[in-house]
Amino acid sequence: MHVYLSSTIKLIFALSLIGLFIGLFSDTSMAHTKVARTIPANEAVLKESPSEIKLIFPEVLKITALKLLDTQGNELTLEHDKSLKPIKEKIAFPPSLDAGTYRVIWRGISADGHPIKGQIIFTVSP
Amino acid sequence: MIENTEYLLAFLKTTIYGCSLFSGGTLLFLYIFQQETRNIRSELYSFITRSGLLGITLIIINLGTQVIWLSAGDLSAFYDLDMIALVLSSSTGYTQLFLGLGLIGILSTSKINHPIYGLLVLLLIPITYALSGHTGFYSPTWLLKVFIIVHLSIACFWVGSFIPLLTLINQKKQTASDALERFGNIAVFLIPLLLATGIGMAWLITGGINGLTTDYGLMLLAKAVFVALLLCFAALNKLRLVPQFKRGQAPAAEKLNRSIRTEIALVLIILTFTAIITTIIPPEDLGHRLD
Numbered sequence: 001m002h003v004y005l006s007s008t009i010k011l012i013f014a015l016s017l018i019g020l021f022i023g024l025f026s027d028t029s030m031a032h033t034k035v036a037r038t039i040p041a042n043e044a045v046l047k048e049s050p051s052e053i054k055l056i057f058p059e060v061l062k063i064t065a066l067k068l069l070d071t072q073g074n075e076l077t078l079e080h081d082k083s084l085k086p087i088k089e090k091i092a093f094p095p096s097l098d099a100g101t102y103r104v105i106w107r108g109i110s111a112d113g114h115p116i117k118g119q120i121i122f123t124v125s126p
Numbered sequence: 127m128i129e130n131t132e133y134l135l136a137f138l139k140t141t142i143y144g145c146s147l148f149s150g151g152t153l154l155f156l157y158i159f160q161q162e163t164r165n166i167r168s169e170l171y172s173f174i175t176r177s178g179l180l181g182i183t184l185i186i187i188n189l190g191t192q193v194i195w196l197s198a199g200d201l202s203a204f205y206d207l208d209m210i211a212l213v214l215s216s217s218t219g220y221t222q223l224f225l226g227l228g229l230i231g232i233l234s235t236s237k238i239n240h241p242i243y244g245l246l247v248l249l250l251i252p253i254t255y256a257l258s259g260h261t262g263f264y265s266p267t268w269l270l271k272v273f274i275i276v277h278l279s280i281a282c283f284w285v286g287s288f289i290p291l292l293t294l295i296n297q298k299k300q301t302a303s304d305a306l307e308r309f310g311n312i313a314v315f316l317i318p319l320l321l322a323t324g325i326g327m328a329w330l331i332t333g334g335i336n337g338l339t340t341d342y343g344l345m346l347l348a349k350a351v352f353v354a355l356l357l358c359f360a361a362l363n364k365l366r367l368v369p370q371f372k373r374g375q376a377p378a379a380e381k382l383n384r385s386i387r388t389e390i391a392l393v394l395i396i397l398t399f400t401a402i403i404t405t406i407i408p409p410e411d412l413g414h415r416l417d
Contacts, residue, residue, distance in 0.1 A: 064196040064197060064198075065197045065198035066198075105198055106198075107197070107198050109196070113216045113220075114217045114218075115192070115196060115217070
């Protein structure tokens with residue numbers, strides 16, 4: 001019985017210490033950053049190749065990767081500023097696109113340090 | 127579409143969860159069951175060292191995989207110091223670094239053999255997980271943090287019992303039945319708390335019944351099925367196998383051995399579900415809760 005009580009006290013002590021630390025970290029909250037608007041819009045059907053691709057975010061973030069992929073998943077050239085500076089808007093310039101469906105994917109780090117990802121799909125009609 | 131890198135990240139996360147819970151939990155068991163484990167201390171410290179080192183190695187691989195993920199599969203990012211610095215300063219980065227520090231601390235307990243130091247080091251494991259994951263997205267955040275830390279501390283204690291109990295049973299140590307009985311007596315109080323905090327987190331994160339029909343909620347339910355199965359084995363041990371083992375019935379040791387091994391397999395499945403939930407399924411899946 002004595003040994004049992006002793007181990008329980010040790011556990012309570014450990015859990016109390018944990019509780020003490022909770023206060024230090026309880027305000028650490030993270031959120032995923034959603035994209036506010038994109039040009040072209042997700043699932044848009046365009047009559048011609050877009051001259052630019054624009055991503056507008058509700059808050060500042062760092063874009064770490066931005067890629068344009070065709071239906072087969074091949075990466076197409078996408079001209080854009082590749083620096084990791086914080087931005088709210090990202091503009092990229094695609095080549096002239098043939099008719100087909102394309103996917104733009106991005107990765108980044110939000111202002112609070114959380115990894116984020118997103119994608120839009122658009123179609124250039126024949 | 128789920129990227130291949132995300133599968134790798136989920137796998138790494140599962141194994142890192144496992145290494146941290148097994149190494150930290152076994153250390154906790156050593157402190158709480160000092161008398162019963164005095165003859166197998168060196169074996170348990172050897173296990174703690176191996177699982178801790180594996181965890182640290184996987185953390186380094188995980189950080190590298192994060193670099194690849196953030197660059198959307200661009201391998202040249204490995205040489206990009208800005209990208210590496212960005213990963214290390216991200217929430218994932220500092221969580222992994224914090225966890226790595228915790229594992230180094232656990233490894234050092236074989237040299238610095240003081241329970242207070244050990245308990246402080248052990249605190250790093252649940253706190254690290256409270257810093258990351260989805261508990262920070264929902265309110266009340268402070269309550270979710272309390273839940274996750276208590277939940278993981280108890281899970282750590284439970285998982286940490288597997289290897290020491292298996293070792294005691296397999297080596298036919300005199301202290302095995304004492305350890306099994308005392309562990310069962312403590313678990314009777316802690317398991318309801320483990321379940322209550324798990325259900326509390328699930329409820330707050332999913333927002334109730336509606337959230338359970340999302341991909342996120344369905345994964346949580348699948349995880350709950352395996353938790354229920356794990357509880358069945360725990361109950362079988364406590365109510366049937368341990369009393370049989372105490373009475374010295376011949377097949378009880380073998381049955382207990384198999385039961386604990388099954389529990390280990392179930393824990394690994396549960397950790398896999400947890401890693402998938404926290405890596406592959408984004409909380410946007412529960413968009414109604416984020417708005």
